[in-house]
Amino acid sequence: MYLGRYRFTLIAQDEINLPPFIGSILRGGFGYSLKRLVCIIKRRGCSGCILEEKCAYRLIFETSPTVETPKFMGISQLPRPFVLKIPFDPKARRTRIGRGEAFTFQLILIGRAIDLLPHIIVSLSRLARMGLGRDKGRAVLHSVHAVGLGEERLVYDGMRERLFDPPEPISSDRIVSSFSLPDPHRVTINYLTPTRIKVRGDLVFPIRFHHLIKSLLHRISMLSYLHCGQIPDLDYVGLMRAAEKVEMIGEGQRWLELSRYSSRQRTKMFVGGAIGRTSYRSDEDLSDFCPLLALGEWINAGKLTTMGLGSFEVIR
Structure with a gap:
């Protein structure tokens, strides 16, 4: 297995009021924004689309068995190649982010999904500008850092809207050995x-x-x-x-x-x-x-x- 870990830093442009755990809002908004970005057929569902085998949205959000993975045919819920890491305080009743404040979360990408990092950065940047939560509090994606084992590297500068080459994915062997x-x-x-x-x-x-x-x-x-x-x-x-x-x-x-x-x-x-x-x-x-x-x-x-x-x- 090989993985990538990325820290996204956003700056609130408005006051943003969110539930105590924001994972559901981020995941839902991420999927909506990514589909709007990459879908050119504009079908309601992915099944049967002529581009489904090459679609970034389908790979990340609609993982399905293929001829290359026949052992999973018939299984409806297959694991998606990403994981959100959300700061969480179990005692909090709300998450309030003041205007100008920074907030961060991490995204773990697995295997082939790592190649889609630019698509993901653009979709999450657009989501931040559209607004988060019921009040649609806006934010800007300030930066994205690849976070390795004891090291990190800037891969996106949101102020200049510039992408940089990311480091090589981290192998499971390196994670286990540490x-x-x-x-x-x-x-x-x-x-x-x-x-x-x-x-x-x-x-x-x-x-x-x-x-x-x-x-x-x-x-x-x-x-x-x-x-x-x-x-x-x-x-x-x-x-x-x-x-x-x-x-x-x-x-x-x-x-x-x-x-x-x-x-x-x-x-x-x-x-x-x-x-x-x-x-x-x-x-x-x-x-x-x-x-x-x-x-x-x-x-x-x-x-x-x-x-x-x-x-x-x-x-x-």
């Missing part, structure tokens, strides 16, 4: 945004270690195959058997309910999940799980990761 656990028998996870993991169709709470590992195995496998053309070398059966022996200690998780408005379904939807710190312990060495945890910090876990849910960090 990761380690301070205690090989204990790991503490901080669920930063509501994390929604389903088992046999039902949301689980609290999230036990094997729930998290199963979600990461699923996401890493599908993202690698669909968007990077790679099949990861993972011992699925062995890892799951080992994960089921890991104990959860402490009760730091809590359920946080969020709501969002779905334009497609024209209704309010509830998208709660688990947040907070949880420690897991095992008599066995947990180092075999390091590759999954390292990548999971980048790609999130569970459902609705494209709007920023499922973000977690390993406390080190």
Whole structure:
């Protein structure tokens, strides 16, 4: 797997009032703006469009199986090749951004989606100018930085509207090699945004270690195959058997309910999940799980990761 991480910095031109978690607004606006930018056929849906195999919007927002990925034929919900990383304060009731203030978020791109960074920058710049939230508070995209492992580089200067060559994508091997656990028998996870993991169709709470590992195995496998053309070398059966022996200690998780408005379904939807710190312990060495945890910090876990849910960090 190969990834790119980009920090977008916007400057508010108006006062902007948003919900406490802005991931849904950003994701919805991003999709709307990108489709307006790249769609020249102006069809209502992507299915059957003569350009669907080469369309930037379809690749990012309407991921579908192709003749190159036949094993996923018949699966309706395939993981999209991007993840939003949104600053989030669970105690906040609103997000207020004053005129002239800067606010940032990160976007993780996976595999082929990295080549579409210029399209994404233009679409998010247009979204900012159109306005965010119910009051349509306007902003300008000030800059975009590629954020690597201990380094960053400017890839877009919004004041001069100039793009710069981005650095090479970051390989999963580099991410994994920079990761380690301070205690090989204990790991503490901080669920930063509501994390929604389903088992046999039902949301689980609290999230036990094997729930998290199963979600990461699923996401890493599908993202690698669909968007990077790679099949990861993972011992699925062995890892799951080992994960089921890991104990959860402490009760730091809590359920946080969020709501969002779905334009497609024209209704309010509830998208709660688990947040907070949880420690897991095992008599066995947990180092075999390091590759999954390292990548999971980048790609999130569970459902609705494209709007920023499922973000977690390993406390080190």
